[in-house]
Amino acid sequence: MYTLIFTFVLCYLAGLGLTAGAHRLWSHRSYKAKWPFRLLLAFFDTIAFDDSLYEYAKLHRIHHKYSETNADPHNYNEGFFFSHFGWKMMNRHPEFTEKLSKLDLSDVMQDPIARIQRKFWLPLAIICCFVLPTLVPYFCWNEDLITAFCISGTLRWCITSHAKATVNSFAHRWGQKPYDKNPGHACENKLVVWLAFGEGFHNFHHTFPWDYKQSELGWKYNMNLSAALVEVGALLGQTYDLKVAAPELIRQRRERTGEPLPEDYDYPSKRSFAEWIIVIILFIAPLLLWIASRYAFGHLYAYLNVFNVAPDKNIHNLIIDNLHEEIPTYWLVLKHELNIA
Known part of the structure; x- marks a missing residue:
């Protein structure tokens, strides 16, 4: 990045x-x-x-x-x-x-x-x-x-x-x-x-x-x-x-x-002054993507640790196969990490 x-x-x-x-x-x-x-x-x-x-x-x-x-x-x-x-x-x-x-x-x-x-x-x-x-x-x-x-x-x-x-x-x-x-x-x-x-x-x-x-x-x-x-x-x-x-x-x-x-x-x-707002967003887009990716992967690894899944397992199939059962538990992890009451 x-x-x-x-x-x-x-x-x-x-x-x-x-x-x-x-x-x-x-x-x-x-x-x-x-x-x-x-x-x-x-x-x-x-x-x-x-x-x-x-x-x-x-x-x-x-x-x-x-x-x-x-x-x-x-x-x-x-x-x-x-x-x-x-x-x-x-x-x-x-x-x-x-x-x-x-x-x-x-x-x-x-x-x-x-x-x-x-x-x-x-x-x-x-x-x-x-x-x-x-x-x-x-x-x-x-x-x-x-x-x-x-x-x-x-x-x-x-x-x-x-x-x-x-x-x-x-x-x-x-x-x-x-x-x-x-x-x-x-x-x-x-x-x-x-x-x-x-x-x-x-x-x-x-x-x-x-x-x-x-x-x-x-x-x-x-x-x-x-x-x-x-x-x-x-x-x-x-x-x-x-x-x-x-x-x-x-x-x-x-x-x-x-x-x-x-x-x-x-x-x-x-009215084209609004374009400058878009330009600023585009200018810092790589930084935003980097922050988002770090945040997303951090939660992904926390998610994998909860279910004791090895990082090299097929993540896509895991999520699709166990979607209904896993989302509530994942939400508990997010609440804990974000200190949500």
């Missing part, structure tokens, strides 16, 4: 490295950060093992500039699978190569953290994505090496990679376009909001790419962990110059280019 909790935390950290770091900071410069915060985000991004900060910014900037054209590296017009993961397995379109040669990435290379990560990308990524997540469970709570590698390393990497990929596939195919209905502008997809820590407000993002929140209301009313992390950094004095789209500009753009929406369409809605 410790390994599951550790894996769950790594998924969050790796995801935030991609969204708050590689995407919002290095690709869009939607805020500025001091070197400790940048170093932390670069470490989280390396755990994700997606692309180096330089490579991510390069691909993402050209994606925004030539969205849904042949120069877009994950052009959705090529199909769902291509935009989700297939584009990583194929040669680039000649138009992409031509446009890429004219792209300016000097600002990314001015950051020594991004330069060092790019120079040593492959060994750093292997260590952060697979070696450390395998060794930490092994040395800290005696987890089996194979289990740690498969769960905290490989499985976690797959989950993070596919969650990030939904931004290019799901959020470019399904959802509303309240800010810009023109082709090339993505959709608002609530599922992607959950899977990618606030990246699902994608129509807003393609319309106002410089906004650090990437949504109209930000994290307080929507499940936007990336924006929350940036604001926590601001409270700690680590992030500054947070860029936002002016409310009047947003209103004018919606009226001018947004698609007509149903009258009952509630985006953005303060």
